[in-house]
Amino acid sequence: MSSGIYIATAGAVAQSNALDATANNIANAATTGFHGDRVTFREALSAARSPDVATVGAGTTRIDGQAGALQGTENPLDLALEGDGYFGVATPGGPRYTRAGNFQLDDTRALVTTDGFHVRGEGGAAITIPPEAKVVAVAADGTVSADGEPVGKLELVRFAPGAVQRQGGTLFAATGRPQPGDPPKVRSGMLEASNVNVVRGVVDLVKVSRTYESLMRVIQGYHDIESRAARELGTPK
Amino acid sequence: MFRSLATAASGMEAQQTKLDVTANNIANVSTNGFKKARAEFADLMYQNMRPAGAPTGNGANAPSGTEIGLGTRLVTTARELGQGELHQTGNPLDIAIEGHGFLPITLPSGETAYTRNGALQVNAEGRLVTADGYSIAGDITIPPEAQAVSIAADGTISATVPGDTQPVQLGKLQIATFANPAGLAAQGSTLFRETSASGAAVLGTPGDGGAGAIRQGMLEVSNVNVVEEMIDLISGQRAYEINSRVIKAADEMLGQTAQLR
Numbered sequence: 001m002s003s004g005i006y007i008a009t010a011g012a013v014a015q016s017n018a019l020d021a022t023a024n025n026i027a028n029a030a031t032t033g034f035h036g037d038r039v040t041f042r043e044a045l046s047a048a049r050s051p052d053v054a055t056v057g058a059g060t061t062r063i064d065g066q067a068g069a070l071q072g073t074e075n076p077l078d079l080a081l082e083g084d085g086y087f088g089v090a091t092p093g094g095p096r097y098t099r100a101g102n103f104q105l106d107d108t109r110a111l112v113t114t115d116g117f118h119v120r121g122e123g124g125a126a127i128t129i130p131p132e133a134k135v136v137a138v139a140a141d142g143t144v145s146a147d148g149e150p151v152g153k154l155e156l157v158r159f160a161p162g163a164v165q166r167q168g169g170t171l172f173a174a175t176g177r178p179q180p181g182d183p184p185k186v187r188s189g190m191l192e193a194s195n196v197n198v199v200r201g202v203v204d205l206v207k208v209s210r211t212y213e214s215l216m217r218v219i220q221g222y223h224d225i226e227s228r229a230a231r232e233l234g235t236p237k
Numbered sequence: 238m239f240r241s242l243a244t245a246a247s248g249m250e251a252q253q254t255k256l257d258v259t260a261n262n263i264a265n266v267s268t269n270g271f272k273k274a275r276a277e278f279a280d281l282m283y284q285n286m287r288p289a290g291a292p293t294g295n296g297a298n299a300p301s302g303t304e305i306g307l308g309t310r311l312v313t314t315a316r317e318l319g320q321g322e323l324h325q326t327g328n329p330l331d332i333a334i335e336g337h338g339f340l341p342i343t344l345p346s347g348e349t350a351y352t353r354n355g356a357l358q359v360n361a362e363g364r365l366v367t368a369d370g371y372s373i374a375g376d377i378t379i380p381p382e383a384q385a386v387s388i389a390a391d392g393t394i395s396a397t398v399p400g401d402t403q404p405v406q407l408g409k410l411q412i413a414t415f416a417n418p419a420g421l422a423a424q425g426s427t428l429f430r431e432t433s434a435s436g437a438a439v440l441g442t443p444g445d446g447g448a449g450a451i452r453q454g455m456l457e458v459s460n461v462n463v464v465e466e467m468i469d470l471i472s473g474q475r476a477y478e479i480n481s482r483v484i485k486a487a488d489e490m491l492g493q494t495a496q497l498r
Contacts, residue, residue, distance in 0.1 A: 168279070
């Protein structure tokens with residue numbers, strides 16, 4: 001058997017992963033604070049026994065760090081981050097990080113995410129708005145004030161691109177330490193839309209399905225060669 | 238089979254919900270006291286095929302992992318409680334709340350509901366009721382002979398009656414505020430009900446503390462912005478279409494695979 005058929009199969013598996021990643025990007029085109037995945041492939045086995053046998057790995061996903069468009073909502077508790085970084089969120093599983101700033105208040109008037117997790121203030125404490133407050137404002141540095149009086153400061157952290165792991169619910173878990181440097185700026189009354197570009201998504205879709213189709217032809221080609229070999233060489237004259 | 242089929246299906250379902258929410262917002266563009274809703278989504282879990290930082294051999298570590306997401310889900314239809322515009326009507330029984338809070342209403346079942354629709358009327362018994370006929374909490378009665386009903390910013394209702402030069406106080410409106418008004422459950426007819434998420438209603442004097450002031454002769458119109466809704470409609474429809482193209486692409490790829498033999 002020639003090894004080409006396995007190389008083409010590895011390519012088809014890689015392309016099907018790329019399709020899955022593209023599908024997830026497109027499905028989340030309306031998810032606030034969502035950052036899409038980019039799939040990159042790399043050669044695998046290039047250092048294998050034979051130099052002409054190389055194949056492709058299953059594909060690596062990388063979070064597209066480009067910020068999504070900011071949309072005005074006029075709600076002071078809708079927050080967007082300008083610049084690299086995340087809001088801290090307290091979950092039962094420990095601190096998590098998000099860029100989705102569509103925060104609300106719960107029945108204790110603490111700032112929570114749409115899933116009901118407390119938003120972390122500096123030091124990990126929840127931020128609570130007093131009931132008599134009329135005007136809630138969030139400054140660019142993350143200071144939350146009620147009627148002009150500061151009531152807390154949002155935890156804003158930066159991580160190296162590979163030091164966060166996706167958890168679903170637009171949350172990330174940190175796998176490394178926060179990075180020093182300027183924290184992102186908070187924009188109140190705005191939300192960061194999903195950074196998925198649907199045009200790019202459709203182009204990726206076309207590319208993936210055409211590549212997959214070509215790989216299927218390659219597999220079919222090997223299959224034809226081998227069945228012909230079996231027929232012509234294997235038949236006694 | 239490809240995960241993409243289910244992933245794209247979750248995307249289509251999400252866009253369908255967004256369309257439903259937008260449709261309800263647009264349908265209520267001229268409902269007084271209506272508060273628009275906004276569908277919010279979050280991504281589903283990820284299949285972590287290779288974690289970031291995993292050794293790749295040769296002493297190096299992968300700078301990024303392989304995480305394939307499985308789609309999207311609806312997290313909430315958050316109600317945006319921003320103030321709607323106040324329209325002058327000149328009708329003395331039309332009131333608007335300027336600021337936070339809701340008017341408490343007593344339902345026929347005895348339960349209390351809350352509304353911001355202040356198009357009030359007087360029923361056959363002279364009681365102050367909403368347009369649906371539910372009485373305003375506190376059972377305020379306006380005598381048939383009353384003239385020049387006035388409702389002050391602090392909710393005091395007074396009227397002059399023939400034979401009396403001084404206006405008589407008929408009752409006082411109260412405003413209910415909530416720790417988390419977005420947590421109220423919508424009941425239809427612009428009525429809301431208290432939930433564990435909203436916290437208990439705090440009754441207060443209009444214009445005092447966190448409670449909004451009463452404006453007589455005005456109505457608060459729906460806070461739906463038609464232009465924004467149209468944009469949501471267009472973007473939702475297109476996103477739906479593109480998700481369906483993902484399903485088509487996955488289907489074609491599966492078809493090509495099935496033809497191999």
